Amino acid sequence: MSSEYSFCSEGGFDELSSSSDSGFDVSFESPKHEVPTDTLFPPAKEEKRKKTRNTRCKSPTQVLRLKRNRRIKANDRERHRMHTLNDALERLRMALPTFPEDTKLTKIETLRFAHNYIWALSQTLGNSDGGEITVNVGNVTVSISENGNMITSSTGSCAVAAQKRLGPQHTVGFPYPPQERFVAPEWQEYDCYSDQSVSPPMQYQPCYDQRMYQVHRPQHQLPPPPPHHHMPHHNNMYQCL
DNA sequence: TAGGCCATCTGGTCCT
DNA sequence: AGGACCAGATGGCCTA
Numbered sequence: 001m002s003s004e005y006s007f008c009s010e011g012g013f014d015e016l017s018s019s020s021d022s023g024f025d026v027s028f029e030s031p032k033h034e035v036p037t038d039t040l041f042p043p044a045k046e047e048k049r050k051k052t053r054n055t056r057c058k059s060p061t062q063v064l065r066l067k068r069n070r071r072i073k074a075n076d077r078e079r080h081r082m083h084t085l086n087d088a089l090e091r092l093r094m095a096l097p098t099f100p101e102d103t104k105l106t107k108i109e110t111l112r113f114a115h116n117y118i119w120a121l122s123q124t125l126g127n128s129d130g131g132e133i134t135v136n137v138g139n140v141t142v143s144i145s146e147n148g149n150m151i152t153s154s155t156g157s158c159a160v161a162a163q164k165r166l167g168p169q170h171t172v173g174f175p176y177p178p179q180e181r182f183v184a185p186e187w188q189e190y191d192c193y194s195d196q197s198v199s200p201p202m203q204y205q206p207c208y209d210q211r212m213y214q215v216h217r218p219q220h221q222l223p224p225p226p227p228h229h230h231m232p233h234h235n236n237m238y239q240c241l
Numbered sequence: 242t243a244g245g246c247c248a249t250c251t252g253g254t255c256c257t
Numbered sequence: 258a259g260g261a262c263c264a265g266a267t268g269g270c271c272t273a
Contacts, residue, residue, distance in 0.1 A: 070259080075250060077260070082248070106246065244272090251266080257259090 058066065093110050096117060105113060 071251075074252090074260085078251085078262090079249070081261075086248095108246090242273100245270105246272105247268105247270085249267085249269105252264095254261100254263085256261080 089107060089110055092114050093105055096105075096110070096113055
């Protein structure tokens, strides 16, 4: 970081570095105590630095402390950022169909699955001829029509989700909210495309985990999938969307 | 023990 | 100057 090498800061003494020696070590005002300029300021930066305003010099100790404090703050920010991302990822997990006994999808699995799932749904909508379209995910059925969406399940876990009502149908927004998370008891009940599935326009569209469920389109035939190339296969892999 | 996954640290870049 | 974002490095944990 080039800024880390600034020996002087705007407005004088730096905030973060002002702790024990909150002031300013006068002894380091003398040029003879400064770290060689060549080391701290490459020629180009030195020239640029001359244009900047009047700044107060910092001792090497202060510079080090400043760097360390900035690093600590940056680490905190990064940690928080990653936690935020993980929270968002968790919400995404909860919005995807899953099995109760399933282990948690990994990060990459979640992202791939979500991508494929959304893509499949968009394909379903795109191929709509105006009538109601049904998407089966296991024993959960998502009916999409002009009057709204309805999610039904043959199991009691999901039942009929009615988030908003449009006409005679109970409708829910899609993707369904977390509390209406799909819960299917048996893997065998899931509809799969097997090798006839379609794949979204994504470079790494194949999913390598058996937990990647299929979205089945019973009313509209989807085009055959593009060939998979250069994708390693694991024993537990199977074709997904 | 190797490999996968993950959290965290780190330095670079870009933007405000 | 500082924050956001990113990608690489690293070490810990877990499982086959």
